[in-house]
Amino acid sequence: MSRRQKINILLAGPLSAFLVLGLLYFALASQLPKGVVRQVGAHGVGYAPPGIVVGVMAAVALTCFGVGAWTCLDFTALGHWFAGTKSIVVCLLGAGYAVIALAVTTLFASLGPATTLDAHSLGYGLLALVVAFAAAASVLVGVLPRAKDEPLGT
Template sequence: MLIGLGAALLLYAGSYLLLRAGLPAQLVRHLGPEGAGYDSTPLVLGVVAAIAAAAFGIGVWTCNDLTSLGHWYAGPKAIVVCSLAAGYAVLALGLGMMLAASIPGAEDQGANVIGFSLLALLAGFSAADAVLSGILPAARPEALG
């Protein structure tokens, strides 16, 4: 079972509070041809939380709107599932960044942080998508023609 949206955000914030002592002051946010781009760790992780909260908000609003209008078909359900799963995936990305950046011993962990966070993003989206597809109400069949 998937944890609730608010609980997921609180768990993310709690993870930051537990891991912040081992996190660097600057966290990689971008890798490009010119090298790694760094920014303040609280800023990067705060932006991640804000993006996740926005995705959750869009998913909840869309779900409430579509169900109240009676438009709960496969397409609209997929939009809701993907929006909510995106929120969980972005939180997984942030958690992956925190965990990868807190590993001691490496001098410059830019590529590791990005790599682990993208892996966490994909795993988080896949897991949330699979669970949400099963726990949300079944979509009504659409009449064609």
């Protein structure tokens, strides 16, 4: 994996995703309600300030990107780039992009009258999470270096 590939995959992509999330948050902040849906359970819908909800999602995405980049750099430096280790990196980086998509969708689903903030706004975010993870994982599988064949036997 070349240095340029590492920078694009492990740094430029995640930074671009955070930039998009930050710009959208600040552009939409004045239109957001005081509370967005953060959870739905047996006792009803739970709300929290949008800054906290988006901040927590950004922290989770940052953790996913950080651990994904660290494992990618570690595995490739050790020459231990097999299918299992590649899948760990793909899942972690894909999860980072998926959580960013969840945050963006939560912002857009929270726009409008406060009476529409129910389980549906959270459902749209979860749907975006699944679709974004599948899309990001598909792209990352093709962009990351091909996994080496694992040696069989001893």
